[in-house]
Amino acid sequence: DIVMTQTPLSSPVTLGQPASISCRSSQSLVHSDGNTFLSWLQQRPGQPPRLLIYKISNRFSGVPDRFSGSGAGTEFTLKISRVEAEDVGVYYCTQATQFPYTFGQGTKLEIK
Amino acid sequence: EVKLVESGGGLEQPGGSLRLSCTASGFTFSSYPMIWVRQAPGKGLECVSYIGSDGSATLYADSVKGRFTISRDNAKNSLYLQMNSLRDDDTAIYYCAKVLPGTTGGEYWGQGTLVSVSS
Numbered sequence: 001d002i003v004m005t006q007t008p009l010s011s012p013v014t015l016g017q018p019a020s021i022s023c024r025s026s027q028s029l030v031h032s033d034g035n036t037f038l039s040w041l042q043q044r045p046g047q048p049p050r051l052l053i054y055k056i057s058n059r060f061s062g063v064p065d066r067f068s069g070s071g072a073g074t075e076f077t078l079k080i081s082r083v084e085a086e087d088v089g090v091y092y093c094t095q096a097t098q099f100p101y102t103f104g105q106g107t108k109l110e111i112k
Numbered sequence: 113e114v115k116l117v118e119s120g121g122g123l124e125q126p127g128g129s130l131r132l133s134c135t136a137s138g139f140t141f142s143s144y145p146m147i148w149v150r151q152a153p154g155k156g157l158e159c160v161s162y163i164g165s166d167g168s169a170t171l172y173a174d175s176v177k178g179r180f181t182i183s184r185d186n187a188k189n190s191l192y193l194q195m196n197s198l199r200d201d202d203t204a205i206y207y208c209a210k211v212l213p214g215t216t217g218g219e220y221w222g223q224g225t226l227v228s229v230s231s
Contacts, residue, residue: 106151
């Protein structure tokens with residue numbers, strides 16, 4: 001199985017300030033079709049996960065443009081340009097390049 | 113609007129069985145693969161099973177292989193997970209999620225159903 005490792009596991013951030021989460025995969029996420037199926041999910045307290053970013057850097061429908069994704073191969077990053085109160089929750093990177101789809105441990109974003 | 117509604121969770125004893133259902137609406141269910149993902153209390157996410165759009169392809173995580181069976185009824189817009197030989201560590205919220213091929217594993221997620229395995 002592909003292991004996804006996130007850092008940090010906890011991120012206290014001041015409102016209006018940027019936040020960044022890193023994700024590393026144990027092997028390249030480049031699929032044989034040339035795509036890289038790395039996504040980011042947000043899980044607010046008491047809610048199911050919600051797709052934010054797919055294929056490294058594509059924002060899903062309705063996701064604010066303060067969220068952005070980047071990276072390649074085995075190293076990926078989610079950035080929030082200016083954290084808002086509604087961004088509190090746990091963020092997961094996930095890969096769908098190879099089954100079983102796997103997830104990072106989650107990064108808890110909280111407000112300082 | 114895409115909607116996924118899980119049901120069938122509950123309290124079951126070790127060794128018992130449960131059948132989860134996921135009813136879909138707002139999209140052409142028969143055109144998309146689906147997955148089941150679980151989340152143990154206070155823990156992270158684990159994808160336990162995948163099924164292709166026509167049901168012919170099924171995949172399982174090692175942790176549930178031989179005990180769980182995924183299936184679907186496209187005429188009823190429904191996804192199922194038959195869970196047998198339940199163990200304590202199967203306790204989790206079980207989510208169904210829509211797969212968008214060529215894009216991502218979990219495009220839309222249901223609210224989840226809680227499965228508790230305890231004597």
